[in-house]
Amino acid sequence: MRKPIIRLASIAFSAAVVLSGTLTRKGAGHEKHGTPRVTTGNESQTSEDPPGTIDGSLTPQLIPDVVAYELFLNFFSNRAPNERAKLQAYCKQTGLAGVDLDSIFAVANYYQQQVAPINARAQAIRESNRGSMMQDPMIVKAQLAPIAAEKAALVQEVIAKIPNFVGTGRALAIRQHIDDRIRPHTKIVPDSGMSQTQTQTP
Numbered sequence: 001m002r003k004p005i006i007r008l009a010s011i012a013f014s015a016a017v018v019l020s021g022t023l024t025r026k027g028a029g030h031e032k033h034g035t036p037r038v039t040t041g042n043e044s045q046t047s048e049d050p051p052g053t054i055d056g057s058l059t060p061q062l063i064p065d066v067v068a069y070e071l072f073l074n075f076f077s078n079r080a081p082n083e084r085a086k087l088q089a090y091c092k093q094t095g096l097a098g099v100d101l102d103s104i105f106a107v108a109n110y111y112q113q114q115v116a117p118i119n120a121r122a123q124a125i126r127e128s129n130r131g132s133m134m135q136d137p138m139i140v141k142a143q144l145a146p147i148a149a150e151k152a153a154l155v156q157e158v159i160a161k162i163p164n165f166v167g168t169g170r171a172l173a174i175r176q177h178i179d180d181r182i183r184p185h186t187k188i189v190p191d192s193g194m195s196q197t198q199t200q201t202p
Contacts, residue, residue: 052190060183066155068182072174073158076108095177099170107165111158115151122147 047057056063079087088101096104122144129140163171 042043046103049187050190055186056183056188060179060186063183063186064190065151067142068178068186069159070155070181071186073111073155075106076104077112078109079105094181095173099166099173103166103170103173103178107158107162110161110165114154114158117145119155120153122151139181 003129031088054062076087084101091097091099091101125140125143129143164176166174
């Protein structure tokens with residue numbers, strides 16, 4: 001059975017990240033860049049991976065923290081109240097069983113608050129360079145590079161603060177979950193144009 005793939009524009013990495021999983025997220029709106037766009041099928045299995053691809057199913061240790069944790073944080077961000085039971089059940093079935101769901105929401109929401117202005121600046125650059133993205137995407141990527149570095153630094157900062165939200169032991173449980181459930185199902189594909197993140201939920 002094919003599962004939906006959520007495609008997200010990413011400013012942080014010049015790559016396409018493909019994450020497959022078991023729990024789908026529904027009801028997301030979409031735009032060409034920035035917010036989720038849901039399609040169907042498993043694109044990572046229907047095309048040959050280009051040279052330079054990092055396949056987490058083979059080398060999970062090569063999936064950077066900033067990629068894996070951003071996927072985790074985005075997954076738990078901006079959830080509707082009626083999704084709580086589904087998410088709680090998901091946590092109980094994984095290594096997150098001992099982590100308080102409200103604490104996960106808190107750190108995810110903190111990340112979204114901090115990253116929102118960074119994403120807004122990146123979106124403004126894309127909007128002002130629509131023609132350039134088609135003619136010479138490298139120019140736009142160069143403009144986005146400092147913002148990408150800032151976003152990556154923010155993810156690292158949030159990773160360091162996770163124990164403040166959930167406790168040291170539960171932060172280790174989150175890392176184990178990421179190692180077990182996210183890295184092995186994440187694929188980073190080199191992209192010569194604007195980057196995209198293709199995901200299913202972890």
